Amino acid sequence: MTADTDCLFCKIVTGEIPGDVVHRTERTVAFRDINPQAPLHVLVVPREHLPNAAALAEADPVATAELVTAAKAVAAAEGYDDYRLVFNTGADAGQTVFHAHLHVLAGRGQTWPPG
Numbered sequence: 300m301t302a303d304t305d306c307l308f309c310k311i312v313t314g315e316i317p318g319d320v321v322h323r324t325e326r327t328v329a330f331r332d333i334n335p336q337a338p339l340h341v342l343v344v345p346r347e348h349l350p351n352a353a354a355l356a357e358a359d360p361v362a363t364a365e366l367v368t369a370a371k372a373v374a375a376a377e378g379y380d381d382y383r384l385v386f387n388t389g390a391d392a393g394q395t396v397f398h399a400h401l402h403v404l405a406g407r408g409q410t411w412p413p414g
């Protein structure tokens with residue numbers, strides 16, 4: 300599976316829907332979350348459509364690692380050494396978009412455990 304014509308994040312990856320893109324790599328695209336939960340809140344997504352992080356890791360371990368290194372680059376570019384990475388998986392865990400995405404949050408104290 301490479302794309303899903305009904306998927307919001309596939310459309311941001313291709314540019315069909317505008318996104319505030321801050322970083323691109325061969326296998327990933329990073330854009331600002333439309334409803335930010337911290338001063339820095341970026342989503343790093345694989346260009347390839349997979350429904351969640353585990354499915355992505357099974358299909359493409361290289362792209363999965365690239366999400367994490369892209370997240371570090373996004374945070375560093377905005378001056379953050381410390382940041383939180385989150386993969387919500389499944390509706391009960393808060394996943395609303397079923398295209399794998401890594402949340403990158405920084406710029407405020409992060410509570411633990413998360414809500």
Ligand code: AMP
Nearest residue numbers: 318331332333334387393394395396397
């Ligand atoms: P999740 O709830 O983990 O599936 O995360 C989905 C995220 O996508 C939420 O934080 C939304 O605010 C964000 N989101 C939804 N639509 C857009 C959009 N058009 N551009 C950027 N972020 C979006």
Ligand code: ZN
Nearest residue numbers: 306309348398
């Ligand atoms: Zn998709």
